[in-house]
Amino acid sequence: MVEVKIIEEDEKSIKVQFEDLPLSIANAIRRFTINEVPTMAIEEVLIIENTSAMPNEVLAHRISLVPFISDIDRYVAPEECDCGSKLGCEKCVVRYVVRAEALDEPVTVYSGDIIPEDPTTSVKPVSSKIPIVKLAPRQRIEIELYVRVGKGRKNAKWQAAISSLYEKDGEPNKRILFIESIGF
Incomplete structure (x- = not known):
């Protein structure tokens, strides 16, 4: 037994x-x-501006591996949502933005700089101290992020x-x- x-x-x-x-x-x-086990992770990264030394594809990959915590029961996977929108709705996507600029001193951008479009959302990075990119003076980034439900079998970021x-x-x-x- x-x-x-x-x-x-x-x-x-x-x-x-x-x-x-x-x-x-x-x-x-x-x-x-x-x-x-379903979880939430960054599925899409839209880089609006990146003057850092890090190439766009490396920056997108780094930021997409930031783990998130969430009230997973409030959201559905995009393929299960009835909104019919490619951009998603409040049931299947949480939108974020990262805006950072180094003026005269170098700046490190951290996961704590990932700001939700809706400040009341329960979906947030596991830690605010995960480094994403270092900016030299007069460099800046502006990025839009789309966090969605997924499973680890699709991509390791959802494990x-x-x-x-x-x-x-x-x-x-x-x-x-x-x-x-x-x-x-």
Whole structure:
């Protein structure tokens, strides 16, 4: 008979021990946490101005990997939304802007500089301290961001968790699954 025991649990991680659970089932649970749990991430980046040394495609890639926390139940995936708009609506997209300029001193732009169009939104970067780009004096950026619901199987930026599965030393019938939330 399969036994499940929670070894550790806190706000953003859990460690579970399975006894007599086939490896294939344990691995399926691990894959599910990575690929099938919906989360929100930046799907589209529109660079309006970028005079920094960082190329547009690198800047877009960096900023799109910033993890977000959200009240996921308030939003739907774009393919499930009935709005019919390519730009989306308040049910399927949250819009942000990043405007930064270095005047006389270099400036580092952080995830905390990602400003929502709607200041009441619950969707926000996990941390305000993730560096995005450094601007030299007289450089500036202006970027529009579109955050949408997705799943890790589509792109790693939507992975809700990282997880690992391993056997307990000397006890091949016991497996430990550790899951840590990327957002919290």
